[in-house]
Amino acid sequence: MIIEGIKVTAAADITEEEIRAIVSEEIQLWKGKGKELAAVQLSIQxxxxxxxAVERSPIKRVRRITGYLSTEDRFNSAKQAELTDRRAHL
Structure with a gap:
C-alpha cells in the first residue's frame, strides 16, 4: 500500500487507521531530522x-553536458528535451 507517497507493508492484524496514524507520525519524526522517508514496515511481536523505517536515498544523478557537471533539474528546456530523446544502445 502507498500512503502519502511512502511504500507501506503491514501485518494483517493492524487496522488501516493504525497504519495511517503510525505513518503520519513517522513522516513528522523524519522531517524533524531533516530526512525523507521512503518505506515503512509494520509487524507485530x-x-x-x-x-x-527506511530513509529515501539522498543520491542525485549528475550528468555532464558541454563540459559541466549538473543535475537534471538545472537543465534548460532544450537540454531536457535532448535527454528525453536519448536512446540506450545495447
Whole structure:
C-alpha cells in the first residue's frame, strides 16, 4: 500500500487507521531530522507494533553536458528535451 507517497507493508492484524496514524507520525519524526522517508514496515511481536523505517536515498544523478557537471533539474528546456530523446544502445 502507498500512503502519502511512502511504500507501506503491514501485518494483517493492524487496522488501516493504525497504519495511517503510525505513518503520519513517522513522516513528522523524519522531517524533524531533516530526512525523507521512503518505506515503512509494520509487524507485530508480542502484542506490540514494531516499526521499521527506511530513509529515501539522498543520491542525485549528475550528468555532464558541454563540459559541466549538473543535475537534471538545472537543465534548460532544450537540454531536457535532448535527454528525453536519448536512446540506450545495447
Amino acid at each position: 508480542e502484542d506490540e507494533i514494531v516499526v521499521k
